[in-house]
Amino acid sequence: MPHHHDDRRIEDSLADLALLDLLTAPAPPSPADLNSNLTANVKLQKKHHAYKRRDADLDPLLLAAAASYGHVTRNHYAHDFFPAVGDPRAEGAYDWTKWQPEDPAARQERKPRLKYVSRQAPRSQRVKQESKENGTTGSEPLRCADNLPLSPPKTSTAPTTAPASSASSSSHLPPSAELEVKCMARTRVPTPHGPVFLHLYHNNRDNKEHLAIVVDPAQLQDDVPPLAPPIRSRSLDAVWSDTETDMDRITRGAYVGRLSPESQKPSRPADQRANPPSMDTIPSPLVRIHSECFTGETIGSMRCDCGEQLDEAIRQISRPIAIPSPSDPSQSITIPGRGAVVYLRQEGRGIGLLSKIRAYNLQDLGHDTVTANLMLGHKADERGYAIAGAILRDLGLDEGVRLLTNNPDKMQALEQEGIRVVERVPMVPRSWQRRQHREHGAELVGVRVHDEEDEREKGVTMIGTGEVYGEDLDKYLRTKVLRMGHMLPLLSDLGHGAESN
Numbered sequence: 001m002p003h004h005h006d007d008r009r010i011e012d013s014l015a016d017l018a019l020l021d022l023l024t025a026p027a028p029p030s031p032a033d034l035n036s037n038l039t040a041n042v043k044l045q046k047k048h049h050a051y052k053r054r055d056a057d058l059d060p061l062l063l064a065a066a067a068s069y070g071h072v073t074r075n076h077y078a079h080d081f082f083p084a085v086g087d088p089r090a091e092g093a094y095d096w097t098k099w100q101p102e103d104p105a106a107r108q109e110r111k112p113r114l115k116y117v118s119r120q121a122p123r124s125q126r127v128k129q130e131s132k133e134n135g136t137t138g139s140e141p142l143r144c145a146d147n148l149p150l151s152p153p154k155t156s157t158a159p160t161t162a163p164a165s166s167a168s169s170s171s172h173l174p175p176s177a178e179l180e181v182k183c184m185a186r187t188r189v190p191t192p193h194g195p196v197f198l199h200l201y202h203n204n205r206d207n208k209e210h211l212a213i214v215v216d217p218a219q220l221q222d223d224v225p226p227l228a229p230p231i232r233s234r235s236l237d238a239v240w241s242d243t244e245t246d247m248d249r250i251t252r253g254a255y256v257g258r259l260s261p262e263s264q265k266p267s268r269p270a271d272q273r274a275n276p277p278s279m280d281t282i283p284s285p286l287v288r289i290h291s292e293c294f295t296g297e298t299i300g301s302m303r304c305d306c307g308e309q310l311d312e313a314i315r316q317i318s319r320p321i322a323i324p325s326p327s328d329p330s331q332s333i334t335i336p337g338r339g340a341v342v343y344l345r346q347e348g349r350g351i352g353l354l355s356k357i358r359a360y361n362l363q364d365l366g367h368d369t370v371t372a373n374l375m376l377g378h379k380a381d382e383r384g385y386a387i388a389g390a391i392l393r394d395l396g397l398d399e400g401v402r403l404l405t406n407n408p409d410k411m412q413a414l415e416q417e418g419i420r421v422v423e424r425v426p427m428v429p430r431s432w433q434r435r436q437h438r439e440h441g442a443e444l445v446g447v448r449v450h451d452e453e454d455e456r457e458k459g460v461t462m463i464g465t466g467e468v469y470g471e472d473l474d475k476y477l478r479t480k481v482l483r484m485g486h487m488l489p490l491l492s493d494l495g496h497g498a499e500s501n
């Protein structure tokens, strides 16, 4: 190669370096720089002011593209890729932490159908989630026309809206989109544990029908004055319109006492203010915030204990309460149980039934509930409790509740919503209680050992069994404790060997 040609290449690369220097320098090139230092090549560009300063020395998009193989486009940027659904031979195909690179020779032999999947949720879900967080509703909210206006102006006696300080998603809402809940109807439902009042709520945040199962049978005893204030919905008892008739009120459940052809007494908003304050000796109402689980509650799935928990919650809330007699404190009397289950329509910890079913299949490949959610592009738990807080306020249950849960997130979320949690009551799976009792002859602290005979008599879950159990369930429960921080002592920690998987 001729000598003069080599000189030319060196000159070219120096010019390139100078140009690169200028483009990545902290300040844009000055005309003086351009005139004094640059070759004709750069001077030409100066004429057009064609180059802009780059803010980052290393462009993450380019790096992501360079570091990958296979196709990575701008649309793939920000995805957190991991191998590899559809690559059955990859070790730990569904769990990137266990993934081992495959021998390149073996890779040559076959064509994997899909090399990478992203942890990022599909766009439709992200848009929905963002709009939820920003207070703009992805799905059409209930409008006033569909949902009779909350007629009483917002006063301290009708606290159906979130307080200004409420946390999480509601704090992002503009004032006009303040969270509101409204009890649309209530009715008495007899259950194996006693009568409950089922309340159906609408809200302006999502278009789901969240429920409250209120246990307060004292309200049915017209003749006995209650010792504690009845648990009633303020939005239900409010007068909804000037033209509302007594029959309208009765039909939507705004009545007192027990309905019968002979007894129909519509409630009045003022009825609540006449209520006696609760006696000091009466424990705060027992409350559970429960998330919908079709599989556990309706078809008796033993992959989780949701059906059993719902039943156990209603059972515990319905148990009569012993208190010192007001006339003779050395004697005790019993009053009917009081409390509520707020039943939130957040199936599968908020990911929905379709994703939960898909997650179950990933779990059958060996992943736990948390990893399975992440692999599908979801968070481990996508639930929110702002609506639960608003429902509890509407029921007058914000001044002190005993909360039935092992989930620290629920405790924290409710307190952020302004609900005073005076005590946490643990939810110990019935099969664990029984095994612990049989093997150690002792009750877990604070937990009554489940009485099988008693439950069988009542029928409990829809499949007529007293408890759920099995390998799937133990794995599910262990994951809650070990990965989600649930406050539940593992049986293995208590000296039981069977759960050490």
Ligand SMILES: Nc1nc2c(ncn2[C@@H]2O[C@H](COP(=O)(O)OP(=O)(O)OP(=O)(O)O)[C@@H](O)[C@H]2O)c(=O)[nH]1
Pocket: 289, 290, 291, 292, 293, 294, 303, 304, 306, 309, 346, 347, 348, 349, 350, 351, 356, 359, 360, 369, 373, 404, 405, 406, 407, 410, 427, 476, 480, 486
């Ligand atoms: N994504 C996912 N959700 C599940 C799975 N198993 C149960 N769930 C859902 O988990 C939720 C159960 O939540 P809760 O009953 O409120 O109980 P928790 O948050 O576990 O906490 P506790 O109050 O201690 O019972 C329901 O929505 C179920 O559908 C699973 O394997 N994957």
